[in-house]
Amino acid sequence: MEAGPGxxxxxxxxxxxxxxxxxxxxxxLAPHTTFRIGGRAFALYRPATEEALAEAVVRARTHGFPWRMVGGGSKLLVPDRGFPGLIVSTAGLRSWREEGxxxxxxxxxxxSRVARWGAWTLAGIPGxxxxxxxxxxxxxxxxxADQVVWVQALLPTGCVRTFSRDECGFTYRDSVFRRLRLPVLAVGLRPQGWMDLTPLLAERAQSQPLGLPSAGCVFRNPGDGRSAGWLIDQCGLKGARVGDAVVSERHANFICxxxxxxxxxxxxxxxxxxxRVARRFGVWLSLELEVVRA
Ligand SMILES: Cc1cc2nc3c(=O)[nH]c(=O)nc-3n(C[C@H](O)[C@H](O)[C@H](O)COP(=O)(O)OP(=O)(O)OC[C@H]3O[C@@H](n4cnc5c(N)ncnc54)[C@H](O)[C@@H]3O)c2cc1C
Known part of the structure; x- marks a missing residue:
């Protein structure tokens, strides 16, 4: 007999x-994402310590359960049928120490707290x-990546390793932690200096549909100098709608x-x-949005 969700x-x-x-x-899971979409997980665990997070992932793996990390859920689309496994939320891991x-x-x-502390280039990014x-x-x-000094992450062996910045494999909207699904436990950052965030936040509020649930930019920029939003806009797709999902009128790379x-x-x-973009421009837009699949 097949195992049910219960x-x-x-x-x-x-x-x-x-x-x-x-x-x-x-x-x-919908309330754990900024999109406010998606079904249930078998379970969601919010560890109280970094050690507990590491142990939970090791146990889920040992018992053959699919598992995924969730932070602010601001880049995620959870399928309607949910996730047949364990979601590990980092909401309880909020240690903060300034040193040297x-x-x-x-x-x-x-x-947002880190942006106010001195990483102003990140101002306005949720999560x-x-x-x-x-x-x-x-x-x-x-x-x-510009501020990271080191990253502590869990290896598939169950050991915690400290990665120097150069070992993090940072590329455009990607890292070794995402590619290899290594849970990040803690991060060392250096400040850029203080800056008044008000104009930066105001500019984003002008250009992004912040009043509606979304997961930010849905598609990666194709890397040829044109933005995904521009290509979508040129196809006349602003306002295109399926059910209650709509391409934003304010920013064509957002679905709200x-x-x-x-x-x-x-x-x-x-x-x-x-x-539509492929037919008009011969460019296949790949997803920046992450679909939470087992
Ligand atoms: C209105 C809006 C505006 C946005 N603007 C921007 C923007 O300007 N620039 C930008 O880059 N992004 C933007 N985003 C997207 C999103 O906020 C960022 O990608 C953010 O960094 C995701 O962080 P999160 O904690 O919400 O991650 P989640 O959405 O929870 O997860 C994203 C990915 O990271 C993984 N992950 C989460 N936590 C961990 C962890 N501890 N260890 C390992 N993997 C982990 C997840 O498994 C998943 O693969 C925007 C989103 C919204 C809704």
Whole structure:
């Protein structure tokens, strides 16, 4: 007989029950994402310590459960049927220590706090430090890779390793942590200096649809000097809609949730955009948005 979701949740509860933190069975994932879309996970675990996070991942792996890291959920699309495994949230890992001009932060520290501390180029990006490092998040002013000194991450062997900046494999919106799915536990950063964030935040509020749920830019820029948003706009796709998923009128590389969008609506719209851009420009837009699949 096939294992049902209830069985998966119960098994994960049994496996993780002695670890510090909060474990929620059959947890709806939509509230854990900025898109506000998606079904339930077998379980969501919010570890209280970095050690507990590492142990939970090792145990999920040992027992053959799919698992995924979630920070602020601001780059994620959760399928309507949910995720048949363990979601590990870094929301409880918010340690903060300044030492010798550097900052050591836990993976769950909000990026907005780090931007105010002295990483101004990251101002306005939602999410956490761990997610930002995994995605090498950035703005037109720079990326988090510019501030990273070291990253502590969990290896598939269960050991924790400190990566120097050069070992992080940072590229455009990517890193070795995302490619190899290595959980980031803590990050060492150096400041850029103080800057008034008000104009930077005002500029973003002008150019991005911040009043509606979304996951930021959906497509990667193709790397030929043209932005994905420009290509989509040129195809007349602003306002294109499937169900409650709509291509933003304000920024063509954003898909917004008008209230009751399903993941299937977003993916259908993604498909339409990719098809139209490919037919008009011969460019296939690849996803920057991450679909949470087992
Ligand atoms: C309105 C809006 C504006 C945005 N603007 C920008 C922008 O200007 N620039 C930009 O780069 N992005 C932008 N984004 C996208 C997003 O905010 C960033 O990519 C952010 O860094 C994601 O962080 P997160 O904590 O939310 O990660 P999540 O969405 O939770 O996860 C993203 C990826 O990182 C992984 N991950 C999360 N935490 C960890 C961890 N501790 N260890 C290992 N892997 C981890 C996840 O498994 C997933 O693969 C925007 C999003 C929104 C909604």
């Amino acid at each position: 069985d998966g949740a119960r098994a994960l509860q049994r496996i993780l029950r002695d670890l510090p933190g909060e474990l929620r069975a059959e947890e709806p 001009g550097q900052l050591r932060v836990g993976a769950g520290v909000p990026l 956490t430090v761990g997610g930002a490092v995994a995605m090498n998040a950035g703005t037109k002013h720079g990326a988090i 949730n008008l209230g009751h969008a399903r993941a299937a609506d977003v993916l259908e719209l993604v498909d339409q955009v990719q098809g």
